[in-house]
Amino acid sequence: MLLNRLVDSVITVILVVTLVFVAMRILPGDPAVAALGDSATAEQLASFRERMGLNVPLWHQYLDFLVNIVTLNFGTSMITGENISAMLLANLPYTVELTVAAMIIGMIIGVPIGVLSAVKRGSFPDYIARIIALAGFCIPDFFLGALILIVFGLKLDLFPVTGGGTDFPSRMQHLVLPAMTLGLVMAAFTSRLTRSALLEVLKRDYIRTARAKGVTERWVIYKHALRNALIPVVTGFGIYILTMLSGSIAIELIFARPGVGSVLINGINSRDYPMVQAGLLVFALFVVVVNIAMDLLYVLIDPRLRRAAR
């Protein structure tokens, strides 16, 4: 089963990479015109094509593209001439620390609220928790980020509002507001998911059996119910990590933070074609990696799947 999953993932990687290739070369018509604009002269276009390897047949470009990905060679920026792989590598830690911090905050806030909400179903705390969760779904993350920036950064002046920091303490300080923004969105997702999963599990026969045996309610919830309820929560995490990652693009823009998202957006704004391609590819690979990781995690927490995997 695991082997099948890995084969699936390889097929997915190839499909995704091909999709990025197609999106970048075929959709916008001529990438040289797309990159240089309509006002570019014929010589400029020709030299651009030469430089970017666009004057060879499409299949040849595709092979080059694959080789470059495997060797992690994304070329150099058209604007600054910087090495893109090095640039991405320097920016990657900022995006990863933001996403991880947001996930941790989301879980610490979201899971207990979800449990409380399910156990006290229909009560006032449940009602409040659900309204907050709904608000978390509806408020765009970049707007929440802007509000947090206004209140905690500008009015109260508690934390630095721009940049990513250099040494460890300043990096952590710079992380607080962006991570809080995404973490709150994540907490809304988590609390909802925990609540509905726990409610589903509490209806099961084995919970009734446990209660009938005289097991204390606390033990029923934490030992019998929550463990099973966490299975859908963890698998749901896959898509939420990815939602956090795509949300991080806007959050990096708001807090002027370095990161893969800001590389991508800078590339788009300056029409830096190789940079956009590399940025898109990194996000696409994030998606594939997270999905593989989720499959593995799923097997780890559900013993039934572990047996099937052997």
Place this chain on the structure above:
Amino acid sequence: MTVTENIIPDTPAVEEKSERAGFWSTLFSSRMTVVCLCVIGIFAAIAAFAPWFAPYDPLKQNFLAMSKGPSAAHWFGTDRYGRDILSRTIYGARPSLALGVMAPVLAGIVGTVVGMLAGYFGGWIDRIVSRLCDVLMAFPSLLIGIMISAALGPGFTNLIVAIAFAFLPRFVRVARASTMSITAEPYIDAAVASGQSWMRILWKQILPNISGPLVVVATLWVATAIRIEASLSFLGLGTQPPAASWGNLIRDGLTEMLVSPWSVITAGFAVTLCVLAFNIVGDAVRDVLDPESRD
């Protein structure tokens, strides 16, 4: 991504209602849904009659009143060019609502055709379509939206295409699964035996029977479409300045937030309220048309 439950605990459960109760009367039985439908109605009216509602021209610059806070003349203040923020927010409703409806509709039309073909014919068409859907479903809609609009370039039409593409696999899946279950019914065998062409069967026999769930899916995605539009415009990939859209109002406002946060706050609340209303109505429509999917 979508809201799966009604938030009001005392809402009468759909199951308790008579089966014969009409669609609208069931929908209107929840106070929350009615309130949200009214909110949507108000937004729609504001978008449709924006010139009549807006107190100023949204593009008109007034250098005598730049970056001003709320006042009697400008309820939500002015931006750094002296443009009236309330008027810009009102005009910003237009791209948001238009796209919120058009992207799911476009995704619905294309997705239904593809899903029906895959579900009806099966075989290699189905395998390829399903595989592609699996790949696309692994991506958050926002990320696909960013990828496509980065490739297509900014602009309203490209934005619709990008967001519709992000939603496509959801519609394909629903259309495919429903088509497969309908294709197994005896009356489809009868239609085939009576010599009807496959196009006629798909159009006359299958489409009317699968349209219910597809309408539900479309309603559920309006809220997400509006949110993605705001995000993409915020990132500079959507509606282009100087035209107003909620996303680029927030983007604009960001640079002058120290002086006046009103642009960010007004547009942000407009998006949030609109998404909230569409989410609750979408859920209500789903509960009425498809009570089994309720969790």
